[in-house]
Amino acid sequence: MKILVTGGAGYIGSIVTEQLIAAGEEVVVFDNLSQGHRAAVHPKATFVQGDLQDRPAIDALLETHKPDAVMHFASKTLVGESMQEPFLYLGENVICGLNLLQSMVEHGVKRFILSSTANLFDDPERMPIDENERIVPGSPYGESKHILERFLHWMDRIYGMRYAALRYFNACGASEERGEDHHPELHLIPIVLQVAQGKREKVTIFGDDYPTPDGTCVRDYIHVLDLAQAHILALRALDKGSRRYNLGNGQGFSVKQVIETAREVTGHPIPAEVGPRRPGDPDVLVASSETIRRELGWQPRYTDLKDIIASAWKWHLAHPDGYGE
Numbered sequence: 001m002k003i004l005v006t007g008g009a010g011y012i013g014s015i016v017t018e019q020l021i022a023a024g025e026e027v028v029v030f031d032n033l034s035q036g037h038r039a040a041v042h043p044k045a046t047f048v049q050g051d052l053q054d055r056p057a058i059d060a061l062l063e064t065h066k067p068d069a070v071m072h073f074a075s076k077t078l079v080g081e082s083m084q085e086p087f088l089y090l091g092e093n094v095i096c097g098l099n100l101l102q103s104m105v106e107h108g109v110k111r112f113i114l115s116s117t118a119n120l121f122d123d124p125e126r127m128p129i130d131e132n133e134r135i136v137p138g139s140p141y142g143e144s145k146h147i148l149e150r151f152l153h154w155m156d157r158i159y160g161m162r163y164a165a166l167r168y169f170n171a172c173g174a175s176e177e178r179g180e181d182h183h184p185e186l187h188l189i190p191i192v193l194q195v196a197q198g199k200r201e202k203v204t205i206f207g208d209d210y211p212t213p214d215g216t217c218v219r220d221y222i223h224v225l226d227l228a229q230a231h232i233l234a235l236r237a238l239d240k241g242s243r244r245y246n247l248g249n250g251q252g253f254s255v256k257q258v259i260e261t262a263r264e265v266t267g268h269p270i271p272a273e274v275g276p277r278r279p280g281d282p283d284v285l286v287a288s289s290e291t292i293r294r295e296l297g298w299q300p301r302y303t304d305l306k307d308i309i310a311s312a313w314k315w316h317l318a319h320p321d322g323y324g325e
């Protein structure tokens with residue numbers, strides 16, 4: 001199959017591209033390099049630099065490359081930023097997705113995989129969170145993904161487009177060649193590893209008065225290679241019908257557990273101090289991924305936090321300046 005990967009120069013998109021190519025698929029990456037890195041794009045992928053706000057560029061892309069399926073990673077992804085600049089998310093994220101979907105309909109491309117988010121579940125009634133949980137977006141970022149999921153419902157119903165909406169919990173880890181290199185870095189695991197690398201003095205724990213066993217927030221850290229596997233399985237199942245899956249490894253780890261495990265993995269003391277809560281952080285977010293396990297036989301390989309952090313650490317050691325751009 002030929003797959004168009006938007007955002008294929010970004011963290012998750014570049015690793016899914018790598019895994020698609022390893023699985024024998026042909027990949028065209030479309031990325032504006034606003035957050036991604038040219039060096040992260042797999043050398044066997046065709047790279048087209050462009051912006052999803054540019055509708056004629058998308059039309060030209062689909063006309064030239066005629067993909068069989070689209071995986072849409074390109075997105076603004078920061079929950080906090082979306083609370084400061086809602087129009088960037090409710091505007092740009094939604095308009096880019098809409099441009100892509102409209103162009104796909106006009107060019108007869110009928111398979112779509114959306115990078116969605118656990119930020120759909122701000123106020124869950126049950127833990128772990130399965131696909132029947134009510135959707136309460138936690139921010140304009142989560143709302144932008146919810147709107148795209150709703151668009152997809154109608155694309156399926158009206159045009160027969162088959163889609164999978166994959167709601168990632170906390171993506172982390174690295175492959176041998178590709179890893180996480182954000183500027184600025186705001187995610188817990190890479191921040192903790194930057195302390196171990198001597199790039200930061202300490203990590204601040206955002207609150208230790210949550211109703212959790214050690215008082216710090218609990219998250220479901222899912223390895224990016226397990227995410228990639230889920231994309232490949234979802235792609236192969238698309239023709240049997242559209243679907244939505246929550247993707248996590250099903251276990252929660254607290255901020256303190258992450259820091260402690262990173263100390264073990266890196267051998268660095270990783271100084272930590274407790275600061276105030278970060279506004280908008282839910283206390284616990286853990287996924288139930290029973291549906292994708294049952295329907296597609298997805299089996300996460302990285303369930304041990306130590307292995308997850310070790311894979312990220314290995315990449316950071318081999319790439320001390322990330323992609324160096």
Ligand code: UFG
Nearest residue numbers: 077117118119169186187188191204205206217255278281
């Ligand atoms: N944290 C700290 N100190 C830091 C950074 C993070 O204590 O310096 C804490 C956060 O408060 C949170 C946990 O570490 O409790 C994880 O924080 P991240 O920023 O790494 O990830 P989030 O859980 O906030 O966000 C992730 C994805 C989002 C997605 C969200 C879904 O990055 O894209 O999960 O809930 F929307």
